[in-house]
Each structure stands twice: as structure tokens, then as C-alpha cells.
Amino acid sequence: xxxxxxxxxxxxxxxxxxxVGPKSARRMVHHLLRRGHGExxxxxxxxxxxxxxxxxxxCCHNLAEEDSGAGEILCWICEDPLRxxxxxxxxxxxSDLLAIEKAGLFKGMYHVLGGRLSPLDGVxxxxxxxxxxxxxxxxxxFAELIVATNSTVEGEATAHFVARLAEPFVPCxxxxxxxxxxxxxxxxxxxxxxxxxxxxRRNFKI
Amino acid sequence: xxxxxxxxxxxxxxxxxxxVGPKSARRMVHHLLRRGHGExxxxxxxxxxxxxxxxxxxCCHNLAEEDSGAGEILCWICEDPLRxxxxxxxxxxxSDLLAIEKAGLFKGMYHVLGGRLSPLDGVxxxxxxxxxxxxxxxxxxFAELIVATNSTVEGEATAHFVARLAEPFVPCxxxxxxxxxxxxxxxxxxxxxxxxxxxxRRNFKI
Numbered sequence: 001x002x003x004x005x006x007x008x009x010x011x012x013x014x015x016x017x018x019x020v021g022p023k024s025a026r027r028m029v030h031h032l033l034r035r036g037h038g039e040x041x042x043x044x045x046x047x048x049x050x051x052x053x054x055x056x057x058x059c060c061h062n063l064a065e066e067d068s069g070a071g072e073i074l075c076w077i078c079e080d081p082l083r084x085x086x087x088x089x090x091x092x093x094x095s096d097l098l099a100i101e102k103a104g105l106f107k108g109m110y111h112v113l114g115g116r117l118s119p120l121d122g123v124x125x126x127x128x129x130x131x132x133x134x135x136x137x138x139x140x141x142f143a144e145l146i147v148a149t150n151s152t153v154e155g156e157a158t159a160h161f162v163a164r165l166a167e168p169f170v171p172c173x174x175x176x177x178x179x180x181x182x183x184x185x186x187x188x189x190x191x192x193x194x195x196x197x198x199x200x201r202r203n204f205k206i
Numbered sequence: 207x208x209x210x211x212x213x214x215x216x217x218x219x220x221x222x223x224x225x226v227g228p229k230s231a232r233r234m235v236h237h238l239l240r241r242g243h244g245e246x247x248x249x250x251x252x253x254x255x256x257x258x259x260x261x262x263x264x265c266c267h268n269l270a271e272e273d274s275g276a277g278e279i280l281c282w283i284c285e286d287p288l289r290x291x292x293x294x295x296x297x298x299x300x301s302d303l304l305a306i307e308k309a310g311l312f313k314g315m316y317h318v319l320g321g322r323l324s325p326l327d328g329v330x331x332x333x334x335x336x337x338x339x340x341x342x343x344x345x346x347x348f349a350e351l352i353v354a355t356n357s358t359v360e361g362e363a364t365a366h367f368v369a370r371l372a373e374p375f376v377p378c379x380x381x382x383x384x385x386x387x388x389x390x391x392x393x394x395x396x397x398x399x400x401x402x403x404x405x406x407r408r409n410f411k412i
Contacts, residue, residue: 003282004271006255013252016245017234028223029256030301033269039222040257044250046219049212050235051246063239065210076209095236 007033059136061112061129063094077101077110084108086143088170090133090162092116092150100148108146111136116154117161128158130165137169145170151178213239265342267318267335269300283307283316290314292349294376296339296368298322298356306354314352317342322360323367334364336371343375351376357384 007029014025032040057064057075064075077083077097087108091097097110113128137145145166149155163173178196180189189197213235220231238246263270263281270281283289283303293314297303303316319334343351351372355361369379384402386395395403 004260004269006252006259006271007269010252010256013249018237019230019233024225026301027225030299031224032253032256033260034299037257040253043219044253044257046212046216047238047246047250047253050216050238051243051250053212054210054239063210063213065212093236093240095232 057112059132060110061094061114061132062097062110082107085140087146088136088140088142088144089146089148091148092155092158096148096150106146108144109142113149113158113162116149116152116158118154125161130162133162134165137166142170144172144174147173147175263318265338266316267300267320267338268303268316288313291346293352294342294346294348294350295352295354297354298361298364302354302356312352314350319355319364319368322355322358322364324360331367336368339368340371343372348376350378350380353379353381 010029011022011025014020014028015022017025020028032043053065053067055064055066055073056062057078058072059074059078062075062077064073066073084107087106088111089097089100089106089108090111090113091100092113092115094112097112100106100110111129111133113130113133115123115128117123117125117128145162147159147162149159149162159175166173177200178193179200180186180193180197186194216235217228217231220226220234221228223231226234238249259271259273261270261272261279262268263284264278265280265284268281268283270279272279290313293312294317295303295306295312295314296317296319297306298319298321300318303318306312306316317335317339319336319339321329321334323329323331323334342348351369353365353368355365355368365381369381372379383406384399385406386392386399386403392400
């Protein structure tokens with residue numbers, strides 16, 4: 001719309017969010033304008049916090065927050081002396097780590113790859129945090145490696161790459177189970193998931 | 207999540223957008239973190255533009271952008287010498303004005319109320335731009351007033367209030383037509399819209 005370049009600029013930038021189209025971006029800007037300067041200021045401050053204080057963990061590449069502007073920082077998991085340092089879980093993104101943490105069962109350490117292998121998009125092994133993974137595998141003596149990449153074609157390829165990398169160092173390499181999601185109905189589950197659920201069936205404990 | 211207060215803060219603030227829940231807000235923050243500092247910086251700048259440069263038009267309360275930090279500004283419609291100054295269209299919000307402009311038919315002037323009467327939410331006549339509307343109606347000699355508030359209970363009440371206010375000054379007071387949306391199928395239209403479409407039926411021009 002002519003006459004409002006700042007508004008149009010904000011619509012363009014907000015439309016880059018996944019799942020946000022130009023229409024919802026416009027609605028977001030109008031929402032901010034209705035709410036007044038205070039709310040926009042709060043949003044700006046929050047985003048500055050994300051930009052300026054969130055860093056990658058120097059050990060596992062999880063997200064970490066720095067209080068000071070000091071150099072290397074560790075995330076809350078690497079800093080926690082109560083975590084089980086004999087198990088390592090490899091994930092693609094920090095959001096995957098947070099999802100596993102929310103499930104609450106795993107109490108070991110993590111390594112965040114920062115993506116998945118995707119040759120078509122130009123993402124080769126060098127683009128991921130694989131060198132630091134190898135030196136951790138060689139140095140920290142893990143008893144188990146859990147490969148928890150996504151269940152996509154690229155995620156599977158990445159899982160195989162990581163498993164081959166870890167083979168000389170870790171006695172036990174596992175991966176997440178495939179099967180029915182909790183609450184899922186057989187009628188609506190895709191056939192490859194159902195195939196995996198049958199392959200991975202377990203003894204019924206009575 | 208402990209350890210990442212800046213991230214949590216951004217999730218809370220982003221969740222305030224209409225249609226954005228905590229889950230999508232979290233996805234948005236992770237998207238920014240994946241894209242790196244540049245993209246977050248662009249978003250911050252765009253929001254600062256919205257906060258610092260977008261103002262209310264001194265005449266019609268539409269959104270207007272100021273280049274300098276100068277005092278009163280007019281929007282691109284009030285500044286346009288080619289607009290028809292004999293017709294005034296009253297809308298609730300600037301986004302309604304933009305929607306009507308997009309339709310492309312109306313070439314007159316606007317007045318943005320800045321909301322709708324809603325006694326339950328404590329929005330009375332004093333909270334809307336009604337005093338400036340009255341002085342424009344008294345001074346600018348409009349031939350037609352189009353009441354284009356929303357078709358909600360509050361919007362209808364506001365329309366009646368505006369029409370009564372305008373009666374002494376404007377010879378012709380109109381409102382937008384109700385009826386079938388273009389492309390709408392009768393089967394899926396609610397009954398009150400269909401009722402209005404029948405009431406407002408027009409001669410078929412062959």
C-alpha cells in the first residue's frame with residue numbers, strides 16, 4: 001500500500017516466518033498498531049534478547065544463554081553435574097532436544113548437529129557439527145549413542161552417517177522406536193508407520 | 207525451559223499475536239535462531255520502523271507515515287487532491303480502510319473510528335474518534351456518508367450511533383450491502399446472510 005513503507009516492510013519480514021503468509025503478517029502489524037508503542041517495544045526488546053544473549057553451547061551446540069558478554073558458554077545440560085555422562089543423544093536441531101527434554105525420560109547428554117545431510121540443498125558433512133561430535137566420541141567414552149534424527153529421508157541418511165562415524169568409539173548405538181503415536185487410530189495411520197509398528201512389535205506384559 | 211529466559215520471553219510476547227499460540231511462537235523463535243542474527247536484526251528494524259514512523263492521520267485517523275519527526279501529518283488519502291471530497295466512508299479500523307481501498311471502487315474520503323462501541327468492554331463514544339467526525343461532518347459539507355462498520359452486533363450499534371450523529375449534516379447516509387459473498391454457495395451460507403440476500407435482492411439486468 002503506497003504511503004506506508006514501514007508497514008509494508010514489516011509485513012514482508014514477518015511473512016518469512018514458517019506458516020505466516022502476507023495476510024496474517026498484515027494482521028500482526030495491525031494488531032501491534034492497535035496495541036500501541038508499548039507492546040511493539042516489548043516485542044523489540046524480546047527479539048534483541050534472543051539476538052544478543054542466545055548462543056551455541058561450546059560443547060554440544062545446544063542453545064545457551066549468556067549473562068555477561070564473556071567468551072565460551074555452556075548450556076544448562078552440559079553444566080548440570082547430575083546428568084548421566086555415559087549416554088549421548090544426537091539430534092538435528094535445538095528444538096528436537098527441547099522436545100526430548102519435555103518427554104522427561106532421557107537424562108544423558110546431547111549433541112546438536114545443526115541440521116541434516118541434504119546434498120540437494122548443498123548441506124554436506126562439513127556443514128554439520130560432526131567434527132566436534134567425533135572428538136567427543138573419541139574422548140568422552142560414551143557407553144551408548146542414541147541417534148534421534150528425524151524420520152525423514154534426510155534424517156535417516158544422517159542417522160546412518162552418524163552411526164558409521166560412532167562405530168569405532170561406542171559399544172552400543174541405538175535409535176528411537178518407530179510405531180503408532182499415542183492416541184493414534186490404526187485407520188488413520190500411514191502404511192509405512194504401521195509397517196514399522198508391526199516390525200517393532202513387543203511382548204505384551206500381563 | 208530453564209536456562210533460556212530470553213527465548214521464553216520472546217515466546218510469551220509473540221504468543222500475544224492473534225492466531226499465534228505458544229507452539230507456533232516457539233517455532234518462530236527457533237526459526238529466527240536458525241536463520242542467524244541478520245534476519246532477527248531485520249525484523250527488529252522493521253518493527254522499529256512501525257513503532258517510530260507510523261502515526262495517525264491528523265484528519266481522518268488513518269495510518270500515516272512520517273519521514274521527518276515533524277508534528278501533524280496527513281495520510282496519503284487526505285493528501286491526494288484527486289479524491290472525491292463529497293463522500294465520506296466511516297470504518298472501524300485502518301485495516302478496514304485498506305480492505306476497501308483494495309476493492310478499488312470507492313474514491314472518496316475516510317474517517318477511522320479506531321474501534322467500535324462496546325459497553326461491555328468499557329468502550330463508549332468518548333473512546334472513539336467521534337468528536338473529530340462530528341466537526342468534519344459539520345464543516346466539510348459531505349453529500350454522502352457511507353457507514354462501513356463491521357457486520358457484528360457492536361458494529362451495527364456503532365453504525366446506528368454514527369448515522370444519528372450524521373443526520374443533521376449529511377443528506378444521504380448509506381451502508382454496505384449484505385448478501386452472498388462472491389463465489390459463495392447457498393448450501394454453506396448462514397441463514398441470516400441468506401435472509402439479508404433475499405431482502406436485498408435486485409432486478410436481474412438482462
